Amino acid sequence: MAAPGFDPDAHRIRGSSSDAAAWVAQSALPDDHKAVLQQFIARFPSLTFFKDDQALLDHVEQEERVKLPAWFRRQRQTLAFVAPPVHFRIDDFDQLGPRSDTLDRIWYATDLYGYRDDEQRELFLDKGAIFPFVQWPGTDRSLFAISTSDDSDEAIWEFAAEDMLDSVLDGEPAREALNKAFDSYASMLSHIIEIKDASGKVIARTGP
Numbered sequence: 001m002a003a004p005g006f007d008p009d010a011h012r013i014r015g016s017s018s019d020a021a022a023w024v025a026q027s028a029l030p031d032d033h034k035a036v037l038q039q040f041i042a043r044f045p046s047l048t049f050f051k052d053d054q055a056l057l058d059h060v061e062q063e064e065r066v067k068l069p070a071w072f073r074r075q076r077q078t079l080a081f082v083a084p085p086v087h088f089r090i091d092d093f094d095q096l097g098p099r100s101d102t103l104d105r106i107w108y109a110t111d112l113y114g115y116r117d118d119e120q121r122e123l124f125l126d127k128g129a130i131f132p133f134v135q136w137p138g139t140d141r142s143l144f145a146i147s148t149s150d151d152s153d154e155a156i157w158e159f160a161a162e163d164m165l166d167s168v169l170d171g172e173p174a175r176e177a178l179n180k181a182f183d184s185y186a187s188m189l190s191h192i193i194e195i196k197d198a199s200g201k202v203i204a205r206t207g208p
Contacts, residue, residue, distance in 0.1 A: 093191070
């Protein structure tokens with residue numbers, strides 16, 4: 001993602017849980033999303049949170065040759081995640097999916113990954129109309145993505161790259177491989193039960 005001379009880390013605004021709570025409270029996000037995000041922050045009170053600035057998102061669009069939905073930009077500029085590098089584990093999806101039975105073994109990592117090469121861009125973006133931003137590290141067997149074709153679609157979609165390729169080779173739409181994992185970005189965060197930092201320390205969520 002990063003081009004020479006551009007430091008993504010310099011464009012991530014960090015803050016405590018109190019700072020993050022203020023970012024959310026002062027944002028223009030829907031009230032129901034705000035409530036879920038505040039709950040997520042309260043579950044990990046000792047961690048550092050971050051949000052992206054406009055320059056970083058503009059850089060991603062330029063480098064990845066993609067137009068990010070307005071809602072995704074608002075979310076990432078309000079609250080993106082816990083300060084990287086961290087991995088996280090979820091308890092479930094909003095809807096049953098192919099990876100539902102293996103979630104106890106998957107640690108996910110989130111960043112604005114985009115497309116690894118032109119072949120992946122053609123499959124994911126040109127055919128699937130998605131932008132991946134979460135992955136099962138070291139594998140393409142589970143990725144989370146957002147839609148790039150419908151700005152009103154705020155769902156988080158889960159898929160395996162191999163399944164999408166199989167759909168295309170079988171003459172089916174690439175999006176047949178997508179599974180609606182979460183109704184929203186906020187809902188995705190609400191399912192996080194553990195976060196593992198760079199040292200390997202695991203922090204479990206507190207509270208309901």
